[in-house]
Amino acid sequence: MERTPQVGSLSFVVAGVIVVLLYAANLFYCQHSVLQLLDGGASNSDMHANLMWAKGIREQGWLNPQPYHPWTNWMQPIAPYPQWVEWWGGEQTFQQSPLYAYLLSLFVHKYFSMRILQASISIGTCTFIGLFTARIAGLTAGWIAFWLAALYAPFYLYSWPFLRDGLGWFLTAALLWALSELARQEWSARRAAALAWLAGALLGLGFLAKETYLLLIPLVWVTLACFAWKRRQWDIVARVALGTVLAVSPLLIRNSLVKAPLFSSSNRFAEMFILGNAGDSSPYLLVFPREIGPILYETHGRTLPLFRATVASHPDGVRGWMRLQLLKLRSLFDPYESPDNLSFYFVEHFSPVVRFGLRYWMILPPALPGLF
Numbered sequence: 001m002e003r004t005p006q007v008g009s010l011s012f013v014v015a016g017v018i019v020v021l022l023y024a025a026n027l028f029y030c031q032h033s034v035l036q037l038l039d040g041g042a043s044n045s046d047m048h049a050n051l052m053w054a055k056g057i058r059e060q061g062w063l064n065p066q067p068y069h070p071w072t073n074w075m076q077p078i079a080p081y082p083q084w085v086e087w088w089g090g091e092q093t094f095q096q097s098p099l100y101a102y103l104l105s106l107f108v109h110k111y112f113s114m115r116i117l118q119a120s121i122s123i124g125t126c127t128f129i130g131l132f133t134a135r136i137a138g139l140t141a142g143w144i145a146f147w148l149a150a151l152y153a154p155f156y157l158y159s160w161p162f163l164r165d166g167l168g169w170f171l172t173a174a175l176l177w178a179l180s181e182l183a184r185q186e187w188s189a190r191r192a193a194a195l196a197w198l199a200g201a202l203l204g205l206g207f208l209a210k211e212t213y214l215l216l217i218p219l220v221w222v223t224l225a226c227f228a229w230k231r232r233q234w235d236i237v238a239r240v241a242l243g244t245v246l247a248v249s250p251l252l253i254r255n256s257l258v259k260a261p262l263f264s265s266s267n268r269f270a271e272m273f274i275l276g277n278a279g280d281s282s283p284y285l286l287v288f289p290r291e292i293g294p295i296l297y298e299t300h301g302r303t304l305p306l307f308r309a310t311v312a313s314h315p316d317g318v319r320g321w322m323r324l325q326l327l328k329l330r331s332l333f334d335p336y337e338s339p340d341n342l343s344f345y346f347v348e349h350f351s352p353v354v355r356f357g358l359r360y361w362m363i364l365p366p367a368l369p370g371l372f
Helices: 005-031 034-041 046-060 081-088 099-105 111-137 139-150 153-157 165-184 190-209 213-231 235-258 269-277 292-299 303-312 318-333 352-356 360-370
Strands: none
Touching (some): 099 165, 099 190, 111 139, 111 153, 111 165, 153 352, 190 235, 213 235, 269 303, 303 318
């Protein structure tokens, strides 16, 4: 039986209504629970740091010359605050990529509105996952991907707290869709030019939202350059690159004016690399290795010495570090939902949407065959 336009439109409407109702229910249950107090009360969490940082932006203006830097309970025994500032590279450097904090600053004292926006962003993530999958694997696969994402419990979990994860997921899903559309377009078409500007802007915004985009940006540029070499059309690559630079330019201007390192968007690399890669690090959970202080004092946070010292903290050196990376890969098959500021198993007591949603181990089996 052929799908008529009316049936297709009805499917989109029904899907949209169901997902909106699910996110509205999650918002309702979370808002009427103790969860609404956690962002302000959990003073050692990233969500509290984001809230304090957003308030600082409102007070200091968009330049934010002295951004908020958390000095949490686990950091205090390691070194006094001035020492941490020295390792971070100065007070002016952002604690992490700043886009989410600036977005949150627009909603200071209008927090429920921010939560509605975050739920909408999560719905957008599901939509772009479906569109991207439909583009590369067909309409049926697109619908399957959409519903897996729309029923995925962690998306509901992290659409509530003031954490940047949801924004990063949205930008990544939108970028993948834009690049997949661009790859299928005739590059001389007007739509291809628009998609190139969009992809470039998403790359830049992604860098402002998540530091790891620093690795993704050159990869995308080089891949598009290979396409351009074959097609003998370089204007699309130029638009993507220019769009990226324009999106990042507010950060460059701000850093120049406050005398921060020009391309710096975060000061967390040193401590986070040690947390995830030292001899006492866990492949599954966030633990605080005893090597953090000694390595930071020894290397002063410099990248290459810090990398060497962290690898050397393993009893068998490089072998131990590589074994830790393999254990991290194995953890991808662990059904346990590791807490990231907020525990899945805590939130499910308040939100039935989280409790009965799809968990990671449920979507892994259908995902693996999709790789082949």
